[in-house]
Amino acid sequence: MIRLTAITRTFHMGDQAVYALNNINLHIASGEYVSIMGPSGSGKSTLLNIIGLLDKPDSGSYELDDRLITDLSETEQAQIRREKIGFVFQSFHLVPRLTAAENIELPLILSGMPSAQRQNLVNDALQAFELKERAHHRPAELSGGQRQRVAIARATIMHPSVILADEPTGNLDHQIGAEVMSLLENLHHTGTTLIVVTHDRELGSRAHRQIGMRDGKILTDQADDAH
Amino acid sequence: MTLTDTLQTSFKTVVSYRVRSLLIILAMALGVAAVVVLMALGDGARNYVINQFSSIGTNLLVVLPGRAETSGSFLGAVLGQTPRDLTLKDAQLLGRLPQVRRYAPLNVGAAELSAANRLREVSVLGSTANLIPIRHMKLAQGSFLAHGTERSAQIVLGAKIANEFFPRSQSIGQRVRLGDYRFLVSGVLASQGESMGFNTDEIVIIPIDYAQALFNTTSLFRILIEAKSHSEIESAKQAILATMRQSHDGEDDTTVITQDAILATFDRVLQALTLAVAGIAAISLIVAGILVMNVMLVSVNQRTSEIGLLKAIGATSTDIRRLFFAEAVWLSLAGAILGFLLGQFGSLMLRLAYPQLPAWAPAWASIAGILVALVTGVLASLIPASQAARLDAVKALGKK
Numbered sequence: 057m058i059r060l061t062a063i064t065r066t067f068h069m070g071d072q073a074v075y076a077l078n079n080i081n082l083h084i085a086s087g088e089y090v091s092i093m094g095p096s097g098s099g100k101s102t103l104l105n106i107i108g109l110l111d112k113p114d115s116g117s118y119e120l121d122d123r124l125i126t127d128l129s130e131t132e133q134a135q136i137r138r139e140k141i142g143f144v145f146q147s148f149h150l151v152p153r154l155t156a157a158e159n160i161e162l163p164l165i166l167s168g169m170p171s172a173q174r175q176n177l178v179n180d181a182l183q184a185f186e187l188k189e190r191a192h193h194r195p196a197e198l199s200g201g202q203r204q205r206v207a208i209a210r211a212t213i214m215h216p217s218v219i220l221a222d223e224p225t226g227n228l229d230h231q232i233g234a235e236v237m238s239l240l241e242n243l244h245h246t247g248t249t250l251i252v253v254t255h256d257r258e259l260g261s262r263a264h265r266q267i268g269m270r271d272g273k274i275l276t277d278q279a280d281d282a283h
Numbered sequence: 284m285t286l287t288d289t290l291q292t293s294f295k296t297v298v299s300y301r302v303r304s305l306l307i308i309l310a311m312a313l314g315v316a317a318v319v320v321l322m323a324l325g326d327g328a329r330n331y332v333i334n335q336f337s338s339i340g341t342n343l344l345v346v347l348p349g350r351a352e353t354s355g356s357f358l359g360a361v362l363g364q365t366p367r368d369l370t371l372k373d374a375q376l377l378g379r380l381p382q383v384r385r386y387a388p389l390n391v392g393a394a395e396l397s398a399a400n401r402l403r404e405v406s407v408l409g410s411t412a413n414l415i416p417i418r419h420m421k422l423a424q425g426s427f428l429a430h431g432t433e434r435s436a437q438i439v440l441g442a443k444i445a446n447e448f449f450p451r452s453q454s455i456g457q458r459v460r461l462g463d464y465r466f467l468v469s470g471v472l473a474s475q476g477e478s479m480g481f482n483t484d485e486i487v488i489i490p491i492d493y494a495q496a497l498f499n500t501t502s503l504f505r506i507l508i509e510a511k512s513h514s515e516i517e518s519a520k521q522a523i524l525a526t527m528r529q530s531h532d533g534e535d536d537t538t539v540i541t542q543d544a545i546l547a548t549f550d551r552v553l554q555a556l557t558l559a560v561a562g563i564a565a566i567s568l569i570v571a572g573i574l575v576m577n578v579m580l581v582s583v584n585q586r587t588s589e590i591g592l593l594k595a596i597g598a599t600s601t602d603i604r605r606l607f608f609a610e611a612v613w614l615s616l617a618g619a620i621l622g623f624l625l626g627q628f629g630s631l632m633l634r635l636a637y638p639q640l641p642a643w644a645p646a647w648a649s650i651a652g653i654l655v656a657l658v659t660g661v662l663a664s665l666i667p668a669s670q671a672a673r674l675d676a677v678k679a680l681g682k683k
């Protein structure tokens with residue numbers, strides 16, 4: 057469902073060109089659980105941003121569900137982000153002045169869904185992520201784990217086919233991080249494709265397929281048969 | 284994103300940035316209020332002056348000796364000719380013109396009035412009975428002709444003078460002395476107070492013949508003429524000028540001023556003044572607009588990572604532009620409405636403080652003030668909104 061062919065992404069710092077992604081070829085099938093690891097600056101986030109349509113490659117082609125993304129208009133890309141992709145970030149990215157419930161509701165509002173219908177879905181999500189009691193709290197009043205649960209609820213409320221998580225446990229302690237990972241893995245069990253960028257070897261090894269990057273290139277790509 | 288949701292979301296944002304929003308709303312409101320109050324003040328002053336000036340007569344024309352220098356040649360002045368005087372005969376000629384309803388010759392001067400052991404200097408008008416209706420004066424008692432004809436030695440007293448000289452007794456029928464002449468009081472003017480800088484409560488009116496004798500002159504100061512109708516004012520003016528030219532051997536040495544023309548000039552000047560002042564007030568709205576733009580730009584900057592997030596979860600550039608645009612609409616709308624209310628309140632205070640001033644802002648001025656506020660606010664949001672919409676999602680997300 058995700059097919060990257062000869063993807064290159066270059067950043068220019070003064071006269072210097074930095075190859076964040078250097079001729080990446082990658083195919084990820086629907087329902088896979090993939091972890092991406094590698095040293096800092098190896099291009100992991102850039103890869104995730106391109107898969108998530110937040111960034112555009114300089115060259116190469118990207119097909120998502122057999123559609124050539126590179127040809128789509130800005131509005132069409134926004135629609136795909138809304139309907140097919142869920143982002144989870146290291147720093148949560150919750151809107152500080154909105155409550156947990158309102159943060160979760162945001163993608164539904166953007167999709168133009170009527171209010172009554174939204175409330176049901178938000179209530180279900182609050183229930184599913186054990187946030188009922190925190191529904192009307194603002195992010196500042198929530199713990200790190202709770203914030204990330206709100207972010208995951210928001211990322212999944214539109215039932216996307218791909219979840220992209222960029223170091224989702226980076227700001228959490230080990231135990232809370234493990235809990236958040238198992239929440240994401242539960243989503244994978246329901247058929248969602250899960251792509252996680254992580255520095256943590258132990259967490260990374262839980263994925264069925266582990267990709268190792270360095271200097272904008274994919275060095276290793278191991279499928280774990282045990283799973 | 285639906286329109287309702289856009290409006291609702293941006294409304295919540297406006298409410299949650301309370302201090303920032305109140306500041307913008309206040310700046311807008313003060314601008315709108317200034318426009319409304321200054322228009323009320325200007326228009327009130329205009330109406331006040333027009334009313335005052337209208338009240339001195341209807342379809343009034345004033346004939347005075349000499350050529351108004353602004354509209355004629357300077358030949359007379361250059362040749363050292365003095366303009367011919369207006370005479371009672373001229374007045375009678377003009378009175379026979381078909382466009383003229385009535386006329387009153389006028390002499391003005393000052394003399395000493397004495398009676399009942401009192402003595403004071405008074406302004407004296409010499410005229411005929413027609414002066415009273417032409418100048419919209421009212422008599423409280425008696426009449427101009429209570430004792431005989433217009434040629435009898437009789438006098439009409441201003442309200443204040445009657446009260447000063449005869450505080451306890453009936454003024455009518457009393458004898459008074461004005462200069463070297465004795466008069467019988469035939470009427471008392473109703474108190475009208477000051478109008479156009481002329482206080483009719485402190486004058487006396489005597490027949491024109493006595494005034495000319497008193498001031499030792501044969502010429503007239505003015506001839507007041509009331510045209511039969513508003514539409515005949517201009518033709519009356521032409522007829523008067525023609526008549527005077529004929530009687531003055533073809534010389535154009537008379538000036539006719541119409542009340543209508545003076546009213547129109549007053550109206551124009553005061554209207555222009557009002558608009559100028561309101562225009563200056565409107566500049567404060569532009570300042571408010573610049574404030575809105577700055578605050579919105581800061582806000583876009585502060586909310587960069589939020590904008591990045593919105594893009595990541597599927598907001599289009601249009602969604603984001605509309606969200607910021609709607610914020611500006613809410614702020615300007617609130618500012619305009621508050622400003623309108625403040626302006627109305629200010630006008631009310633003006634009317635309470637100066638009851639004779641009809642300080643009502645014209646409806647169009649209020650509407651214009653509100654519209655200018657809305658348009659400035661919305662225009663001011665265009666740049667910040669498109670800046671927000673253009674933000675690069677990845678960079679925006681990376682910003683703390």
Ligand SMILES: Nc1ncnc2c1ncn2[C@@H]1O[C@H](COP(=O)(O)OP(=O)(O)OP(=O)(O)O)[C@@H](O)[C@H]1O
Pocket residue numbers: 067068069074075076094095096097098099100101102103678
């Ligand atoms: N906006 C940018 N401008 C310039 N260079 C950039 C930009 N974004 C990324 N880079 C560069 O591209 C390379 C890859 O960056 P990327 O963020 O993908 O790394 P990463 O693997 O996610 O690292 P980390 O583990 O530290 O998050 C780095 O060398 C980085 O400096």
Ligand SMILES: [Mg+2]
Pocket residue numbers: 100101102222
């Ligand atoms: Mg990264």
